[in-house]
Amino acid sequence: MSSQLNIPSGVVPEPLLSVRNLQVGIVGAKRLVHGVSFELHAGATLGIVGESGSGKSLTCHALLGILPTGLAVTGGSALYRGADLTRLNRRGWKPLRGTRISAVFQDPASYLNPSIPVGRQLAEALRCSLKLSRSQARERGLELLKKIGLRHAEAVYCQYPFELSGGMLQRVLIAIAVCAGPELLIADEATTALDVTVQAEVLDLLAELKRELNLALVLVSHDLAVVAQVCDQVIVMRHGVIIEAGTTAQVLADPKHPYTRSLVDNHQEYGLERFLEREMEDA
Numbered sequence: 345m346s347s348q349l350n351i352p353s354g355v356v357p358e359p360l361l362s363v364r365n366l367q368v369g370i371v372g373a374k375r376l377v378h379g380v381s382f383e384l385h386a387g388a389t390l391g392i393v394g395e396s397g398s399g400k401s402l403t404c405h406a407l408l409g410i411l412p413t414g415l416a417v418t419g420g421s422a423l424y425r426g427a428d429l430t431r432l433n434r435r436g437w438k439p440l441r442g443t444r445i446s447a448v449f450q451d452p453a454s455y456l457n458p459s460i461p462v463g464r465q466l467a468e469a470l471r472c473s474l475k476l477s478r479s480q481a482r483e484r485g486l487e488l489l490k491k492i493g494l495r496h497a498e499a500v501y502c503q504y505p506f507e508l509s510g511g512m513l514q515r516v517l518i519a520i521a522v523c524a525g526p527e528l529l530i531a532d533e534a535t536t537a538l539d540v541t542v543q544a545e546v547l548d549l550l551a552e553l554k555r556e557l558n559l560a561l562v563l564v565s566h567d568l569a570v571v572a573q574v575c576d577q578v579i580v581m582r583h584g585v586i587i588e589a590g591t592t593a594q595v596l597a598d599p600k601h602p603y604t605r606s607l608v609d610n611h612q613e614y615g616l617e618r619f620l621e622r623e624m625e626d627a
């Protein structure tokens with residue numbers, strides 16, 4: 345399924361997403377995100393890490409064109425294949441959101457209809473985005489449920505959201521998010537509500553889907569260990585500003601900013617050391 349780009353050697357491909365000096369604020373009042381910039385290439389992974397309130401979600405919501413009422417992009421741009429995502433209207437978003445650019449968030453249950461079996465909701469997404477017939481959508485939906493690691497996919501297909509665990513629901517949401525074969529997936533605290541083991545499994549799933557679908561992944565977490573597990577590049581945000589950016593290996597091994605250093609130090613006891621050890625071995 346992965347797309348093979350045919351690029352002559354020596355030519356650096358354009359980034360898939362180029363975010364420049366992105367600013368978000370309360371309309372007519374204060375600014376909350378003060379100029380975020382990064383580039384993301386096809387198939388690459390970027391982690392956005394930072395304490396609660398640092399502007400991670402607003403950055404994501406601005407990129408997805410889903411800022412809440414009262415908030416707006418007040419400067420900068422986010423170029424995706426030549427289109428500035430910050431300037432698209434509803435019509436401009438139609439062929440992109442959920443199809444080329446998808447997202448998963450923290451609380452999967454709130455994105456599903458509680459009174460419809462999850463399989464039907466997945467099939468509906470497939471029918472809408474890929475124009476499949478009912479039976480094709482059911483078949484493809486079952487395949488997807490198996491692919492995202494749900495055992496007893498046939499049984500799960502017919503179950504209601506309340507019958508599934510948080511980890512299973514998040515897998516279903518991920519299946520819905522990738523069902524149309526997007527190029528870019530934004531996962532904002534997608535594993536935060538899950539317990540540690542399930543979190544690791546869902547991160548493995550994201551990493552596997554990224555490889556298989558050549559997805560560009562923006563993984564947002566307040567937890568540096570989560571981001572380190574999956575991402576090649578990382579940006580660290582605080583108070584709406586990027587305070588540090590680099591490869592995950594660089595940032596972990598040699599954090600420049602005292603805040604980043606505190607994130608790394610505080611994590612020694614939570615298992616970040618295995619990433620640090622791995623980076624040391626690779627060095």
Ligand SMILES: Nc1ncnc2c1ncn2[C@@H]1O[C@H](COP(=O)(O)OP(=O)(O)O)[C@@H](O)[C@H]1O
Pocket residue numbers: 370376394395396397398399400401402403412414415
């Ligand atoms: N709808 C809103 N109205 C006003 N302020 C908001 C709104 N949403 C978020 N903020 C503020 O913007 C800042 C960044 O929020 P957010 O991006 O959600 O942080 P994070 O995702 O990093 O925890 C916080 O100070 C938060 O209080």
Ligand SMILES: [Mg+2]
Pocket residue numbers: 400401402532533
């Ligand atoms: Mg957030």
